[in-house]
Amino acid sequence: MKRLLIPLAAVGLSAAALTFPANAEPAWATDALAAKPSDAYGNAAFWLDANGAALRKATQYFWDAKDVQKLVTTQAKAPDGKPGMTQAPDAVKATGKVKNVNLPKTIGKVFFIDRAGKYRWCSATSIQSKHRNLIATAGHCVYENGKDVFQKWVFVPGYYQGKAPWGVYAGAYAFTHYDLDTYDDYDGDYAFVAVHNGFNLAGSKQVEFNEFKAWAGDKWTKPREIDAKEFAKCQLNLGHCWSEGEDKPADLVGPDYPGAVLEKVEVKEDAYKDAATGRGQGFKFGEPVVEQVTKAEHDDYKGLGKPGTDALGNYTITHFYTQKWVKPGTSRKYFTADYFIGLAKDTGPLGDAVGGQGFAWNQPMGQTTMVFGYPSAPHPDGDRPFSGLTPKYCYGKTGTKTIQANTFKVETHQVLKCSMTPGADGGPWLIKYNNAKRTGYVNGVTSVFYDQDGNDRIDYISSAYFDGETAAVYDKANYAETKKIVGPNGELLQ
Template structure:
């Protein structure tokens, strides 16, 4: 994927404002996720379809037990990278859940994505304050796969719980991370900031006349209802061949005839191949959208159904079109399309009758992320050894197989970070900050909050969970670590907060361009 080192159009910046000295190594990179509202809508709907089935199917980003490492080589001093800095949080929460008298941040949630194997995954994350109130902070490895390309279908769901998105789903538009993570898979830069579009939720659907259906700019589909012969005849007499009433002759080889055929005949909707449809349908869009010719799809289907239909197509038993969406060399979504032509045929032994229903999908704009749930502050170049709250959704078992967490509800750790920084050679880590904590995988990407105000549910993000460690060798996670937030982190954040994003759906639920 081509790197957009300085996304001037997206961020609304001038080249002069961001130009670095010619000899200076870059400290940040950015990649597009779904910059266009139509793509953002498709991404969010992928997760929201079937009452959040894909959300419930997702599993935590998985760390193998061999990846539970040991922190080594304590550094003599904390990094000295300039003056400390902070950006204040915004949007104090009035209500929310509690865990052992600690109020959970309203900003906390999960990010969902599809990896190169086609697996549905999630990590922890938080909304963070920014210029455009549209920024998410999480671990870099929850956005960039092994320091290479970004994951597919990336969304943030604040307040996620068992397939529910109470504040809406926010599709990622642009991802920002440290240059060293992206280039060298160096976990000293294992953090990322993602600018997200306005969130939205699906609010149902309604049936509309064909004209309104054709003009609708949002989500839409056709549902086929099987009806009795007398209802078909009444409807067909009223609306004619251009109406929503049709029949299908289930004779294996129906013989096509003209409209002037005097024998027993049926006006049926014949399913044909894409080529036959293209050859028969008029070339003008207006006529193709008419009732004589109809294309249904592409419609999302499961991987299992896709594989089943592929076999039928190979045997000549499925005339429709199958399509798999591919990202980073892996299939991540599957679709089917059907093509129909209305045709008079000699009546066979079995005729079934149908009525089409034209359905439009409704959606509601949830506004900017920061307006919906607020945003944590951010702090960098802070002294180590300070108290922090760490929040996340742990789900992995410990290396010994014990599984105390489900990933369903958020958990937290509290304590002082180590006064020194640490190294982990296998992840090219030289300056991680560490905390005694038994949270396991799934909580990676969760925020480390300094000066957390329990009543306001706000603090300052000073790290995000990156790695899990077993210091005493008993096959249980007992420490976690995060990149130390320094001046380079602030540089990445400052670039990210200039990225402008858009509303995805309009006031009527239509998809915006």
């Protein structure tokens, strides 16, 4: 896939707000996920189909937890420019000690298919943007090994057990740091993804063929069996019908013929008496069957049976049967098609549905931070305390110095003491979190997990430090325009 390296634009955050070192230029890369509405619809419908079966099948995306390494403290991160924040989502103040945490409405899961064809997910959050269509997550939850983007990439805010309460938002364009995209360098392990309007499936509708043919969204047929007369009428009217098989009579065979089927044939009493007893063509089929009938049925009977009365004076007809062994014949079957279209309901831009967190860069380290995510993977010792079904959080102050680790070329990450496991990848690091309003500023996303004390339990997580280059990536994503996928009647828009 060709990568596009984009120079600093005059739009968006002002150049003055993005101060870069004299020897550096802002560098970011962008890739298309599903820019066309038809592709986006297909991606979202894939996850929604069969009542969210694919969503429930997905597992967290993570590297081998047994390979976690210890981190090394380096030095305080020198900002590459002035601190900055987007316009506040609300009046947000730093929180004190947190007892009961209100989970943000903005968080959810991103779902995608990796190169091995496995259904995967990570954590993410809606973030403020010009078009109310942006999410923030880890770069490795969008780019596989820093190369091509994952397939069928969608965001589901508020995800829970296969449900998408605010719809599914298909990714349109991904933006990340050039070093992650090119070198798989986790100092740039973040991504901002512009998503199309969300939608939910809203049932189906049976339609005539012409409407079915013109429908651009999800559609399917259901065959329905009809009789020969309906088939002839359908053909006469140039309808959509077809036949399968052929009419072939049954053949008489011996009882030992492979696949032979035993049938009974009613005969007169004399023929029954003359028939042999045992197993064979024309042999007796069990004992005579006595049927109790009314006087009128008895008097009017013209069949092969023998009318009579029993010891109690009840009117009866006695039936006599012989064996018939056949190789079953076949019958031609006739079908027509019923046509159905899948309807969808637009849930609007992401920001209108769930809001968006603020964005901050070049912030002082050692700040009180709330980290949210959907942890799921076991600790290195095999214990699995998290199910991944519901979001969890960590709370505390980040380290005052950046850290490095041999894993993934990490040299300047910020770190937080936290026991969340993979699955929380891509979850937001929020500073100045307002517990009442459930909003703050995204100042990082979960990237790497560590076992610092060597007891086979994850005890620290880290995030790329959000600096001026991060702001440049965000600035480009901030202006990405996306589209509405479905129209007012549930149709797929072109």
